Amino acid sequence: MYFDTTVDAHRTSTGLNNRKLLIWAFLGSDVLFFGTLIATHLLYRGRSLVGHTEDIFSIPVTSASTFILLMSSLAMVLALSGIQRGNLQTMRFWIAITAIFGSIFVGFQMFEFHEFVQEGLTPRTNLFGSTFFTMTGFHGAHVAIGVLWLWSIFFASFRWSAGERNSLNVEIVGLYWHFVDIVWVVIFGVVYLVGAYGAEDRILPPVSWFGG
């Protein structure tokens, strides 16, 4: 059938399924979304006039939530491996684990936001607050959408037979999930670790290099 989602690979097609190519194109675009947010945050590093900045981070707590998110990616891999071997039970188990770990991560983030606000850092406080909450909030929204997507697959899968098309559904949410994970690795490294421990001008060149 012409509009079948399984495209025959011939020379005039990439050989990738349409929906898989779509998610790749979307993720390519999403890199630019996060890139703009992270670049703005770095541009404004050290420019806040008042209030808390990186000193407010609790690296042990964020390390724990980062670990949970990384483990959710492992669960995602096992879920895909489950359905690819035709085992819907295994897939559902690991999908649920992935979604629960994702929810825990979002919970950590809500706790972190709450703590920061308690200590007097809001998005209105200073430049750091504006860029930090917007960037991590945008990432948190990605995780939350991912969790919703995972549970949708979990419940929809009770009507599935373990076919090619359904394993693609899991693979696509997996691509999205791993991408969101990788973005967090970048944010955790560049924003949290470098922010908390990095000596100002040795890690990043001074803004004056760029004429600013």
Add this chain to the structure above:
Amino acid sequence: MVALANIGVLPRPVHPTGVWSWLTTVDHKRIGLLYGATALAFFIIGGIEALIMRAQLAAPGQTIVSAETYSSLFTMHGTTMVFMVVMPAGAAFFNYLVPLQIGARDVAFPRLNAFSYWLFLFGALLMNFSFFVGAFPDIGWFGYAPLTSNEYTTTAATDYWLLGLQVMGIGSLSAGFNFVVTILNLRAPGMTLMRMPLFTWMTLIVAFLIIFAFPPLTIALTFLLFDRFFDMNFFNPAANADPLLWQHLFWIFGHPEVYVLILPAMGIVSDVLPTFSRKPLFGYPMIVFAGIIIGFLGFGVWAHHMFTTGLGGWANAAFAGSTLVIAVPTGVKLFNWLATMWGGSLLFKTPMLFALGFISMFLLGGLSGVMHAVVPVDTQQQDTYFIVAHFHYVLVGGSVFGLTAGVYYWWPKMTGKMLGERLGKWHFWLMLAGFNMTFLPMHILGILGMPRRIYTYDAEAGWSAWNAFISAGSLVLAVSILLLLVNIAISLRRGEKAGDNPWGAATLEWAISSPPHHYNFAVVPTVHSRYPLWDEEANVLEPPPLPPHEEPLMPAPSYWPLVVAFAIVMTFAGLLIWQWHALIGIAFMVVMALTGLRGIYGWVFEPLTVEAPEAVQAHS
């Protein structure tokens, strides 16, 4: 599967004709026509805005409009022409032609395609709705922050501009994804990348430009939205924010956007020239690679919009260099187009005339563009009418002439009727004369020092004569557009019938009937060369139409794209209600967001195709 289908509460739409058939259509040809009609309507609106400005400037010291109204006019003229005319006009051609040119029956994601159109339309309407609440946006099409933050711009018009642009941007992004997948994956057997018609090639490049250029704009708009609605600090100089951040983010989007506007025209001209020169395009791979190089370099020249902001010598030198370099692939294309005509048997039909108009006028716009790569020259010309002259030569002389060539060239394919040749030639010559009368003297005014965006000027400045001449020229330009509308009306009522291939063209879209069947190709063709219709008989490519019961199964109409697009635009509009009354605004946004979420589930669980007509009846 039936149970899953029932998750969609709305029954499948079944109307073959009438308003509902258009609201629920997922046919790429119909969506293309919707884009085209909308672009034409906004073209008239944006044109009227320009004419009011020219009336105001026709003589010194006039008070036809106030300074405030004038600011609104140039803002909405620019925003309308870029986002609601040239982009959707390009999208009209992408939608209608790309599947036909690659031998496909539709785009890869037909419902996503409808969704893109509705987001574009609703975003445009939301922005223009500000007119009815008392204030038009008056911040320039570039909306420079911090001038657009709360402190300096208090009217709600800026919020409408912001939200409308955001919604249109989401529509453009989803269209970009769709066309990348369509062109890479849905090509007919034998249609290798290097056999694709040039218009399809340029569409592919534009789709990539959109998916990489719109994110910075979307984020910049989000920052501004947070600043304006929630008092954040992204563009707040008092909090030590960088006053140039917006300009950087905007022009990282804005310069690739220029190529989003011009590449479709280049693609159209590259398809029109071979047809009317009766010989293949000279240097096909050169034009393809020049387009790709323009796409890459387009991301590395943005700061030439900011030479006067004091970036420093090194930054200016680097961006001056990259700006000079990007002129090279453009020059390569021009020489290839000239060489295509060399030795051909030239046929000066209307589409060909507009293609030639494109080449000559775009050349002039390109040359003044190269001048701006020279930093000291640019510093002199910044914010003068010289800049206005330059970008109108690129966007009108380039994009609009190219797109008009496309209108005359493909109109017979879309409607099955010819546009009048005689009226078309009048249209061309009047437009060429009116265009040059309007914009050529602006170079002189710019050098004389007339600044942009002033609502009036003093008689002693010595600009009066040229301004009067320009205003007269703009009327000639307006009359020429009127001739196009007359031509369209006559053609629709009693136009000469067009055959399948009235121009003797070579690409796949001309192999099928005019207008095409809803399934485009009865049998998916196999392609053996770049010019299939010149290299083999048309009837080999397209056998006679199929009897109804043998027609291929096509994607069924759907309500969901419309529902989801409406929910998204209303969720954004909820912020405006929130400003007025927080609780009602939040309630409204929650309801609309849930409607959108509901719509997404309906969409996902609704099968793309409906097996048989009986199945449709069963659900309704």
